[in-house]
Amino acid sequence: HSLRNVDELCASIVRSHRETTQYRVEELQALRWKVLSREEIQVYQSKSVDEMWQHCANRLTDAVQYVVEFAKHIPGFRMLSQNDQIALLKTGSMEVVLVRMCRYFNTENNTVFFDGKFAGVEVFKSLACGDLISAVFDFAHDMCALKLTEQQIALFSALVLINTERPCLEDRSRVQRVQRSVEFGLTHILHRENQESLMHKLYQRMAVLRSLCSLHMEKLRWFSQRYPLTAHSLFPPLYKELFA
Numbered sequence: 202h203s204l205r206n207v208d209e210l211c212a213s214i215v216r217s218h219r220e221t222t223q224y225r226v227e228e229l230q231a232l233r234w235k236v237l238s239r240e241e242i243q244v245y246q247s248k249s250v251d252e253m254w255q256h257c258a259n260r261l262t263d264a265v266q267y268v269v270e271f272a273k274h275i276p277g278f279r280m281l282s283q284n285d286q287i288a289l290l291k292t293g294s295m296e297v298v299l300v301r302m303c304r305y306f307n308t309e310n311n312t313v314f315f316d317g318k319f320a321g322v323e324v325f326k327s328l329a330c331g332d333l334i335s336a337v338f339d340f341a342h343d344m345c346a347l348k349l350t351e352q353q354i355a356l357f358s359a360l361v362l363i364n365t366e367r368p369c370l371e372d373r374s375r376v377q378r379v380q381r382s383v384e385f386g387l388t389h390i391l392h393r394e395n396q397e398s399l400m401h402k403l404y405q406r407m408a409v410l411r412s413l414c415s416l417h418m419e420k421l422r423w424f425s426q427r428y429p430l431t432a433h434s435l436f437p438p439l440y441k442e443l444f445a
């Protein structure tokens with residue numbers, strides 16, 4: 202890699218991250234005062250389990266759609282086979298949605314930007330998966346503590362997605378070449394900012410991401426058995442394609 206390449210690589214991943222987030226961090230900061238009233242919380246809590254799951258599945262699908270767009274602009278991703286692109290997105294897109302939460306999580310009052318306002322963990326009570334939601338909130342809190350810059354979030358998101366350990370990859374060596382270039386980009390910007398110690402912490406977080414995603418899949422299996430009609434006919438097609 203000549204320096205020119207790695208700078209160009211980082212610039213294109215950061216640009217693609219910027220273009221695939223609906224809000225800038227400054228906008229989300231300015232919206233922090235928009236918390237839910239008691240009545241609004243009551244409305245969420247009085248939804249039935251399948252109603253709230255359907256609502257969140259739609260939010261999650263929106264968030265995942267943006268991650269799919271982000272992936273397509275990672276240099277080298279589109280050179281992979283269709284099947285390998287799907288295989289990476291199947292397991293990686295949820296993990297990137299979780300990484301991105303540190304942009305819209307408020308550690309002062311433990312709220313997450315959801316449906317245009319900041320919501321606490323109690324808002325998701327009717328999902329009946331309190332352990333998943335509190336684990337997601339704890340993870341968001343932990344990621345906020347790293348105080349990642351937009352560049353670091355962008356490069357880390359790309360690294361989370363381009364993972365050669367994913368199951369059923371056809372051409373692992375090609376995925377490895379893209380992964381190596383993204384790794385090089387992340388180490389390059391961390392070195393430039395004198396934050397090499399972050400690399401180890403980011404790799405530790407990747408293990409937590411995997412456990413969060415398997416917890417999500419476990420809850421989804423439980424929900425689909427309990428509410429087969431909702432899961433099969435009312436969930437967005439992309440959600441079913443990626444998670445079911």
Ligand SMILES: CCS(=O)(=O)c1ccc(CC(=O)Nc2nc(-c3ccccc3)c(C(=O)c3ccccc3CC(C)C)s2)cc1
Nearest residue numbers: 222223224257260261264298299301304305313314315316
């Ligand atoms: C990321 C781009 S952005 O411009 O910053 C942006 C753009 C748009 C938003 C608004 C938004 O989509 N917020 C969501 N909140 C949650 C959520 C819900 C429960 C608890 C914690 C967060 C979403 C979910 O997908 C979801 C649904 C059910 C269960 C678990 C999750 C969490 C995810 C991370 C797995 S989507 C926020 C930020």
